[in-house]
Amino acid sequence: MDKRDRARKILKTLKREMPGARIALNFSSPLELLVATILSAQCTDERVNKVTPALFARYRTARDYAEAETEELEGLIRSINFFRNKAKSIKACCNKIVEEFGGRIPESVDELTKLPGVGRKTANIVLGSAFGIPAIGVDTHVKRVAGRLGLTNSTDPERIEEDLSRIIPKELWVDATTLLILHGRRTCKAKKPLCEECAVRDYCDYYSSMRK
Numbered sequence: 001m002d003k004r005d006r007a008r009k010i011l012k013t014l015k016r017e018m019p020g021a022r023i024a025l026n027f028s029s030p031l032e033l034l035v036a037t038i039l040s041a042q043c044t045d046e047r048v049n050k051v052t053p054a055l056f057a058r059y060r061t062a063r064d065y066a067e068a069e070t071e072e073l074e075g076l077i078r079s080i081n082f083f084r085n086k087a088k089s090i091k092a093c094c095n096k097i098v099e100e101f102g103g104r105i106p107e108s109v110d111e112l113t114k115l116p117g118v119g120r121k122t123a124n125i126v127l128g129s130a131f132g133i134p135a136i137g138v139d140t141h142v143k144r145v146a147g148r149l150g151l152t153n154s155t156d157p158e159r160i161e162e163d164l165s166r167i168i169p170k171e172l173w174v175d176a177t178t179l180l181i182l183h184g185r186r187t188c189k190a191k192k193p194l195c196e197e198c199a200v201r202d203y204c205d206y207y208s209s210m211r212k
């Protein structure tokens with residue numbers, strides 16, 4: 001089976017296993033998702049979701065964050081790791097959004113990645129989940145799962161994104177990101193993948209190599 005067929009079958013199976021799968025971060029606007037994604041670096045989505053209701057109620061626009069008192073902003077995200085650096089990133093990022101984009105979140109990966117604290121993964125997740133623009137976000141889960149399944153031979157996130165975008169139809173890019181992330185969290189865990197419970201093991205290179 002070629003990689004395109006395999007990718008389609010994997011995604012179809014994962015979709016059946018996880019109907020209604022959605023990004024785990026709570027948000028109601030592109031700005032909220034951008035801020036939540038910056039906060040989620042090396043932090044669980046659950047923890048981020050605990051602090052964002054009060055944060056989003058306090059700051060509603062990019063200008064609000066740009067003009068926020070640093071101490072107050074830090075206080076609202078204090079339970080998140082690296083909160084000082086993240087507060088700095090959020091303020092710098094929102095300042096640039098105000099100064100260069102008139103307060104609107106840009107809708108292209110090139111523009112998004114010009115914002116302080118925003119890498120390609122964050123940009124693609126915001127594009128896909130907040131704007132519905134086809135994009136593949138390669139986080140640690142997507143990297144690991146795609147590698148084990150044999151959908152890519154690379155370990156470089158940008159190359160993985162290219163590989164996946166070649167074999168996955170564009171209309172499935174956003175779903176593919178969400179499904180691979182959730183599959184990585186729930187089943188294809190980093191230390192001990194739950195292969196015997198895995199719905200896509202028949203399509204998995206790692207699983208077949210373990211059985212040889």
Ligand code: SF4
Pocket residue numbers: 145148149187188189193194195196198199200201204205206207
């Ligand atoms: S079979 Fe194992 S390694 Fe392959 S995707 Fe499933 S959990 Fe991951």
